[in-house]
Every structure is written in C-alpha cells, then in structure tokens.
Amino acid sequence: MTDQNPSEENPHTDNSSTDDSEFSQDDAVRGILKGAGVVYAGLILNMGIAFVAQRFAAVHLSIGGFGSLLSGTALLDVGAVVAGLGLSSGLIRYLPRVDEGQKRPLVKYAFLFTLPFSLVVAIPTVAFADVIASQVFGDPEIAISLRIFGATIPFAAILNLAIGGIRGQMVSRFRVYIKDILHPSIRFGLIMVAVVVGAGQAGFAAGYAIPYIVGAVVAVVLLWKVLPRGKGMEAGKSVLPEMVRYSLPFTVSGLASFIYRSIDIFLILYLLDSRAVGMYGVAYAFARLIAMFSTAFTYLSTPVSSQLEDDDRVNEAVAVQGTIARWIIIATTAALVPMSVFASEFLGLIYRPAYATGGTVLVILVAGFAIKNVLQTHGPILEALGKSKLAAFNTSTAAVVNVVTNLALIPRFGIEGAAVATSISFIVLGGLPMVEVWYYTSLTSLSRTVFAPAFLAVPISIAAIPVFRATPPTLLWVLATSAAFVLFYAVAVIAVLGFTRADVMVIRSVEDKYGVPLGPFDAVLRRFS
Incomplete structure (x- = not known):
C-alpha cells in the first residue's frame, strides 16, 4: 500500500503544471468518448442483431x-x-x-x-x-x-x-x-x-x-x-x-471465464430441466442489454488508464474512471428502474406470455448487471498497474463462487436462485478489483458525486409508483411510461445535481467537433454547470 494518497495535491505545486495535467486528463476523457461512440455503434449492431435473432428463436x-x-x-x-x-x-x-x-x-x-x-x-x-x-x-x-x-x-x-x-x-x-x-x-x-x-x-x-x-x-x-x-x-x-x-494457461483462464459466464446454464439443465434453461436464458439475455452501458467505456479506457499510470499519474487515471462511473450510473439507473418495475410485462410482451413468470429472475439479474457496470470501472486501473495475475485470480474466484452458490441455491430456489448466484459472482468480480486498487493506490473511482444520481432516483421512483401501477399492460404503454421516467429522471439529474466540469467539457467538445448548435440547451448548460 502506498504511504501517501496520490490524490493529495502539494499546495506548492506550480499552477502551470496543474493546467497541463488537467488538459491531459480532459484529453483522455475526450478520447474515450470519441472511441466509445465507434465501439458502441458496432456493439449495438452486434447485440441488436443477436437479441432479435434470439427473440425469434425464443418465440417460435x-x-x-x-x-x-x-x-x-x-x-x-x-x-x-x-x-x-x-x-x-x-x-x-x-x-x-x-x-x-x-x-x-x-x-x-x-x-x-x-x-x-x-x-x-x-x-x-x-x-x-x-x-x-x-x-x-x-x-x-x-x-x-x-x-x-x-x-x-x-x-x-x-x-x-x-x-x-x-x-x-x-x-x-x-x-x-x-x-x-x-x-x-x-x-x-x-x-x-x-x-x-x-x-x-x-x-x-x-x-x-x-x-x-x-x-x-x-x-x-x-x-x-x-x-x-x-x-x-x-x-x-x-x-x-x-x-x-x-x-x-489461457485454456485454464478461458475455462474459468466460461464457468463465470455460463456454468449456470449447465447447472440449471442438470438440476432442473431444459424448460428452466429457456426461462432463465430469456431473462438473462434481456438483462444483459444493460451491460452495453459499460462495455465500450471499459474496453476503451484501459489503454488511457495505462498511459496515465505510465506517466506516474495514477490519481488522474482514477479520476477519469470516476467520471466514466458517474455516466454509467446515470445510464444504468435510467434503464434499471423501468426494467425492474415492468420486468414481467417486458418478458411477456416482447417474447410471449409464458415467459412473464421469469420477471423475478429479470429483476435480480438486472440489479446484478447494474452493480457490475459500476464496479467494473476499477478493472482498467488494475490492468494499467500491470496486475494481470490478479485479473486472472479475480475471474477464477468469481467462477468458483458462481459454481458453489449455484449448487447451493438452484435446488432450493430454482432459477431465481441461479439469478442470485450469478449476481453474487458479478459483485465478486467487480468488488475484488475495487479492493485491490484501493490496496495499491489508496484510491477508488467511486465517490459521493458518482453515486449521487443513483440516490436521486430513489425518491423519483417512489413518487412514480402510482403511475407505474396505473400503466396498462400493453407494449406501447409500458414503453411510453418507461420513456417518460427516463426523461423525467434526466431532467431531475440536471436540475438537482447539475453538470460537472467533465460533463461540460465533453458537451462543448461535441459542439465544436461536429458543429452541432446546442440551441436552448446552451442556456441550460450555463445555468446548471
């Protein structure tokens, strides 16, 4: 463990040095956002095609x-x-x-x-x-x-x-x-x-x-x-x-990765039957859509974090991940609430009514993916520190936890137990890097600022309960209510929490690069930043 917190600034540091550092950090965030747009395009195309194909298979x-x-x-x-x-x-x-x-x-x-x-x-x-x-x-x-x-x-x-x-x-x-x-x-x-x-x-x-x-x-x-x-x-x-x-050795790590990701399928099949696998698989596929919010950012932020760490600026690498974690929490929370509230409706309407009984499984898995989204922001920092063996250890540990908890929970709780086991393995896989990064750097990408958007969603969700209950169980109404919640939540985040300096920097960068006029939003940006 380091003797001094790297995030502590020397009060006698030259201001010009600070400015250069801040510029480099901003440039890192811009690079991640620029690349994330490209990766997201391919990711959404791939996942979208796969999801639609799987949906047809599940229905027919x-x-x-x-x-x-x-x-x-x-x-x-x-x-x-x-x-x-x-x-x-x-x-x-x-x-x-x-x-x-x-x-x-x-x-x-x-x-x-x-x-x-x-x-x-x-x-x-x-x-x-x-x-x-x-x-x-x-x-x-x-x-x-x-x-x-x-x-x-x-x-x-x-x-x-x-x-x-x-x-x-x-x-x-x-x-x-x-x-x-x-x-x-x-x-x-x-x-x-x-x-x-x-x-x-x-x-x-x-x-x-x-x-x-x-x-x-x-x-x-x-x-x-x-x-x-x-x-x-x-x-x-x-x-x-x-x-x-x-x-x-990559065969071993590949098997560990498979066990962590997919062993629940074989265990459900062995302990229950193929019908249970089908029910669980539909819920898992739908819940996995929420992982899109972290995949591109995590993939692209690894080399950026590595470059900053190589320049002995670990604190800036962690700060970049903190900015990303905040955006991931906002996007994840906006999807988490509707997917949880209308879990049975989404499965029954998008697939077919028989799958609606998997609603509880979907709620558990969505929560697991949401936690994993946020905790995974420590992964790129760990890789940047050169701790690849720890990454392999973390995957293997998550795999063992997944097997043990599935064997313990499936016989008693069925596919709901499998969902709990999978979510626990997600927490282990994301939690271990968080602890390890803290051990080596005394830093974490998580803070009150990062979690504030999630805390804000609690009163908004409670206030929206009457609306959720009154929503007719049709796909059009469920989607409309979900979209309304997302819009209201986004407005609340801006009005209550405002924009951080990194948010403003990214928005201005998009405006300058693509010549997109902000219009009335420019006044909002100035008012709440």
Whole structure:
C-alpha cells in the first residue's frame, strides 16, 4: 500500500503544471468518448442483431426447445475453449515478435495442433450426444442441439485461432468484419429462414452453427492474406515450444471465464430441466442489454488508464474512471428502474406470455448487471498497474463462487436462485478489483458525486409508483411510461445535481467537433454547470 494518497495535491505545486495535467486528463476523457461512440455503434449492431435473432428463436420454439438451444451454444463455447489450447492468445503475442519468415510456419503449427485436438473433443460429443443428454442431464430433448453444436466445435476453434492470428498481425478491421458484421448477419438471416419455414430445434440450431463454419473459412482466408510468405516449417520450430507454454494457461483462464459466464446454464439443465434453461436464458439475455452501458467505456479506457499510470499519474487515471462511473450510473439507473418495475410485462410482451413468470429472475439479474457496470470501472486501473495475475485470480474466484452458490441455491430456489448466484459472482468480480486498487493506490473511482444520481432516483421512483401501477399492460404503454421516467429522471439529474466540469467539457467538445448548435440547451448548460 502506498504511504501517501496520490490524490493529495502539494499546495506548492506550480499552477502551470496543474493546467497541463488537467488538459491531459480532459484529453483522455475526450478520447474515450470519441472511441466509445465507434465501439458502441458496432456493439449495438452486434447485440441488436443477436437479441432479435434470439427473440425469434425464443418465440417460435417451445420453452424447452429454446433451453436446449442455449445448452448447445454453451457446449460450443466450452468446447472451443478446450479445443483451442489457448493458441489464439499465443498468436496475438508472438506474431508481432517473430521474423517475417517465421510467421506463416508458426501459424501452420498452431493449426496442426488445434485441428486434431478439436476433433478429439467434437467426435465423442457427437457420437455420445444421446447418452450425454439422457444420462448426464436427464433430458433427451437436448440431444439434437448437443450433436449439431458438438460437430461445430472444430470450426469455432479454428475461427478463434484465425481471429487471434489476424489480431497478431494487427489488422483489426478484419476481426470486426467477421465477428461483428458477418457472423451475426448470417445468423440472423438463417434464423429468419427457420422462422419462415417453421423449422424445429434442429433448424434453429443449424442457424446458430452455420455462421461458425462460414466465419472460420473467411477468417482463415483473410489470415493467409495478411501473412507474409514464409520459410519452411523448420523456421517456426524454435519459437513453437515457447508459444505453446505461453498459450496453455489461457485454456485454464478461458475455462474459468466460461464457468463465470455460463456454468449456470449447465447447472440449471442438470438440476432442473431444459424448460428452466429457456426461462432463465430469456431473462438473462434481456438483462444483459444493460451491460452495453459499460462495455465500450471499459474496453476503451484501459489503454488511457495505462498511459496515465505510465506517466506516474495514477490519481488522474482514477479520476477519469470516476467520471466514466458517474455516466454509467446515470445510464444504468435510467434503464434499471423501468426494467425492474415492468420486468414481467417486458418478458411477456416482447417474447410471449409464458415467459412473464421469469420477471423475478429479470429483476435480480438486472440489479446484478447494474452493480457490475459500476464496479467494473476499477478493472482498467488494475490492468494499467500491470496486475494481470490478479485479473486472472479475480475471474477464477468469481467462477468458483458462481459454481458453489449455484449448487447451493438452484435446488432450493430454482432459477431465481441461479439469478442470485450469478449476481453474487458479478459483485465478486467487480468488488475484488475495487479492493485491490484501493490496496495499491489508496484510491477508488467511486465517490459521493458518482453515486449521487443513483440516490436521486430513489425518491423519483417512489413518487412514480402510482403511475407505474396505473400503466396498462400493453407494449406501447409500458414503453411510453418507461420513456417518460427516463426523461423525467434526466431532467431531475440536471436540475438537482447539475453538470460537472467533465460533463461540460465533453458537451462543448461535441459542439465544436461536429458543429452541432446546442440551441436552448446552451442556456441550460450555463445555468446548471
């Protein structure tokens, strides 16, 4: 732990130095906001297409059939992690480091490892799908999904490996083309075909699986396009052992990440049934939309925090995260209240009435995602401090907590228990970095200013209860009431809390950069800043 709080300013510090520091901090926030807009565009496109496709699958399949589909996708995820041997991470690290002539042989070796090992994982899964479905999970209905997604494991592993190679060659646009545009678009198109022809579980499973096949082929072609001409296979042998040793631990961390994210699907399937998986999966997918508010900012703020920390300005890195945390709390709270109040209505109206019984699960998961959104602002600081081992420890700890709490709560409380377990693991994953950052820096991105918008929402929500209760249970009315709450809450935040200096800086930057006149809002900005 540091001896002195880095945020404490020396009263004798030169003013010009302070100004430079403040300018750099503002520039960091501007950079994050500028990049976040681009990332959000891709993120919203990807998540939007995925959400709509999943919605059609949930509506047109039985609840049990949809649960089987989710179980198959979870199997594909874990199979790809195991089959990939972590070599995609190895390519990301080593391709920029080796000689041009070694790159292509090194990639070939990676494929020679991954392809046969992926078949070792996939073939038994396909061959024994019926046994796994009936004997392990006690639900024969999921066998068809296990078989289809099991057969897709080699393609998913190859896709991940090729994407790793593309990232290692630092051609990020190809990764965006494949993962954010091609893959979700093909899936959406195939799901629409399945809807039109009235396909069953197998048709929808194929709609989810085929994009991995197409994506793998395209990714390999693009990877070969960006690789320089190589020497013989001997050229890659000297680096191969080191890369394999580096890569294998990522299989463990990948499994820990999977357990943290998706083990609840398998545990619900094992302890309950595929219908429960379907009910839980719908609530989880809808609740996950709230994670959009933090994903882009967290992703983009990591290099900014790293740059500030490298200049021995950790306090400024934390201050930047505090600004981001405040914005995340405002956006998250605005979505949290309507999604919680109208949880059953949203599930029943967007999907179908049978899913409305998952309202309690949605409330619990939305609360968990909201807490995770805020606590995750410490993650980039921890990475900037170079504590990557702690990040792996945190994920592994959250995974263990997720398994233990699911096993304890699902038998007694069903899918509501699974939601509580998942939310607890979210708190662990976000809370540990907060404690660790405080230990190493005596700082935190959270403060009274950051939490003030959440506190303000409490009396507003209580006052809105009569309106919520009087809202007719139709999609139009629920959306209109939700929008009215968001608008009123935004006005209250401005009127009661006003704009911070960082808020004003960002708004003025947008005005200057894009030439967007603020009009009457300019007077509001001046009045409440």
